[in-house]
Amino acid sequence: MIPFASPLAQYNSHRDEILGAITHVLDSGHYILGSEGATFEKSFAAYCDVDDGVGVNSGTDALILAMKALDIGPGDEVITVSHTALATISAIITCGATPVLVDVDPLYYTMNPEFIGDAITNRTKAIIPVHLYGQCADMNAIMEIADKHGLSVIEDCAQAAGATYNKQKVGSIGHAGCFSFFPTKNLGAIGDAGMVVSKCKELGERVRRLRQYGWDQNRMTLETGLNSRLDEIQAAILNVKLKYLDEDNDKRRKLAILYHDGFDQLGITLPKARPNSTHVYHLYVISCPQRDILAEHLHNAGIATGIHYRTAAHEHTGYDQLCRLPKNGLPVTNKLIKNILSLPIFPGLSANDLNAVISLSRDCFEQ
Ligand SMILES: Cc1ncc(COP(=O)(O)O)c(C=O)c1O
Incomplete structure (x- = not known):
């Protein structure tokens, strides 16, 4: 896996x-x-x-x-x-x-x-x-x-x-x-x-x-x-x-670039880095309406994914009554939680494994 x-x-x-x-x-x-x-x-x-x-x-x-x-x-x-x-x-x-x-903003979350x-x-x-x-x-x-x-x-x-x-x-x-x-x-x-x-x-x-x-x-x-x-x-x-944090963050950024290139033209929303900032890609989170199908396809091929987060914090039992929400709710948050998927990313992830994630994802979308 x-x-x-x-x-x-x-x-x-x-x-x-x-x-x-x-x-x-x-x-x-x-x-x-x-x-x-x-x-x-x-x-x-x-x-x-x-x-x-x-x-x-x-x-x-x-x-x-x-x-x-x-x-x-x-x-x-x-x-x-x-x-x-x-x-x-x-x-x-x-x-x-x-x-x-x-609510969060729809570009950077x-x-x-x-x-x-x-x-x-x-x-x-x-x-x-x-x-x-x-x-x-x-x-x-x-x-x-x-x-x-x-x-x-x-x-x-x-x-x-x-x-x-x-x-x-x-x-x-x-x-x-x-x-x-x-x-x-x-x-x-x-x-x-x-x-x-x-x-x-x-x-x-x-x-x-x-x-x-x-x-x-x-x-x-x-x-x-x-x-x-x-x-x-x-x-x-x-x-x-x-001592290795900057080097590890660089590795994460390089993996993110490989994902960006590999997912080009696939119709999924890729993470967007804010101008004048450096992203350290603790998570690489894509977004697409077919999220659950893609997660299952990857899981069946031995690739773990995550959802950060499947349930918005205020919707957890016990918390729903304790938070105050805006009158219009949190439409961007509500949409995101249905579509987001965290793909493997960590400094030791090999190019082969990353390419497997990309090609399996492409198979899933191009089927
Ligand atoms: C955004 C955010 N805030 C706070 C925490 C809490 O950190 P810890 O698990 O070390 O208590 C986490 C960890 O999951 C987190 O991701």
């Missing part, structure tokens, strides 16, 4: 180095909040062109802790998209705030800034744009609206480590950037891990406190916090993988 993502291929390509890093941690006897975590926080913050990075337990916790550090809680509203991982919405709800959902104005009320505290599939949302327009209304912007960068927008790294544009290092992400750990990055030292310090019971440096509790520490083994693995 050709997988659509392969954490195993990523591990295998740096196996000795990763095993060496893990052994080093095991031999050190220091497993939580040590030098590997501190090094990763410093290196990843520098990579994102920000002053501070705080390692946490997951991308979901990164969002929760960033919101808590910005005093977002019950009674507040946070504007985001429904076309995202459920985690974005779940983090807002976990903070006690209400997710206010706006990220938050459509045109709809933000109507979603703002006197309870709105923040906007969470999601840099979906590996490319940045339209941050100039979003930041302009946020500045005008005094709102915080928390970038959900879970799918876009290393992507840029007008030469700025994702995570460095808003007030905070939240990353997931879930194993399938383009910078993936071998377990759960995440980070909050920020240009604001005070915000970073507050997240640092909140990730560990609300303790200050003397272990005095200043406020209620969580346990959301990044462990040393994951940090050591991420220190290895970060």
